[in-house]
Amino acid sequence: DTGVSQDPRHKITKRGQNVTFRCDPISEHNRLYWYRQTLGQGPEFLTYFQNEAQLEKSRLLSDRFSAERPKGSFSTLEIQRTEQGDSAMYLCASSLQRGGTDTQYFGPGTRLTVL
Amino acid sequence: QKEVEQNSGPLSVPEGAIASLNCTYSDRVSQSFFWYRQYSGKSPELIMSIYSNGDKEDGRFTAQLNKASQYVSLLIRDSQPSDSATYLCAVNRWEDTGTASKLTFGTGTRLQVTL
Numbered sequence: 001d002t003g004v005s006q007d008p009r010h011k012i013t014k015r016g017q018n019v020t021f022r023c024d025p026i027s028e029h030n031r032l033y034w035y036r037q038t039l040g041q042g043p044e045f046l047t048y049f050q051n052e053a054q055l056e057k058s059r060l061l062s063d064r065f066s067a068e069r070p071k072g073s074f075s076t077l078e079i080q081r082t083e084q085g086d087s088a089m090y091l092c093a094s095s096l097q098r099g100g101t102d103t104q105y106f107g108p109g110t111r112l113t114v115l
Numbered sequence: 116q117k118e119v120e121q122n123s124g125p126l127s128v129p130e131g132a133i134a135s136l137n138c139t140y141s142d143r144v145s146q147s148f149f150w151y152r153q154y155s156g157k158s159p160e161l162i163m164s165i166y167s168n169g170d171k172e173d174g175r176f177t178a179q180l181n182k183a184s185q186y187v188s189l190l191i192r193d194s195q196p197s198d199s200a201t202y203l204c205a206v207n208r209w210e211d212t213g214t215a216s217k218l219t220f221g222t223g224t225r226l227q228v229t230l
Binding site: 031033035040041042043044045048055056089091093097099101102103104105106107108109 | 119149151158159160164166203205217219221223
């Protein structure tokens with residue numbers, strides 16, 4: 001069990017540029033979540049997948065954000081036309097959903113800075 | 116009212132003492148409760164999960180859940196300087212699918228263990 005991995009760990013970009021982040025979940029996990037965390041706040045839900053299906057997307061998520069999990073394994077999160085308000089830590093978590101429980105394990109995160 | 120509320124702290128306890136961290140939640144259909152530890156600049160690390168009323172112990176950590184009062188707490192016995200971190204309370208609820216999914220986090224309580 002190698003844990004959840006994320007790439008890159010840090011990204012600095014200029015306003016208006018597009019960025020893409022990758023998450024590789026724990027291998028047998030069927031669910032994958034994306035959260036965003038800003039300083040002094042708890043993580044905020046963005047979206048999640050069960051296998052390759054995107055089951056929920058936060059109402060707070062701008063149309064500039066899109067996520068995919070094409071083969072039910074790794075996932076990508078793309079932010080188009082970045083804004084300074086997008087600066088945050090983007091966290092990926094995975095879980096093996098069975099029965100009613102869903103224990104999520106987080107990756108190291110990708111810290112995005114938009115200049 | 117926030118869905119999950121925590122005192123932001125800092126909570127300062129001397130080394131060897133018991134640290135008591137508290138969390139209240141507003142959604143009565145919340146089913147699963149988690150405590151995560153987050154060191155500065157790092158991602159959340161799962162410490163404990165609890166699903167039923169009562170106490171659950173794991174080493175120096177004890178989680179307590181009272182669904183009638185919508186209250187969950189974490190006790191850390193024999194606190195060590197390495198326990199100094201932000202502790203995040205998270206809850207998830209049954210969705211229409213009959214399973215639990217996204218986590219809702221509090222803002223976290225910063226714990227400082229002093230020598």
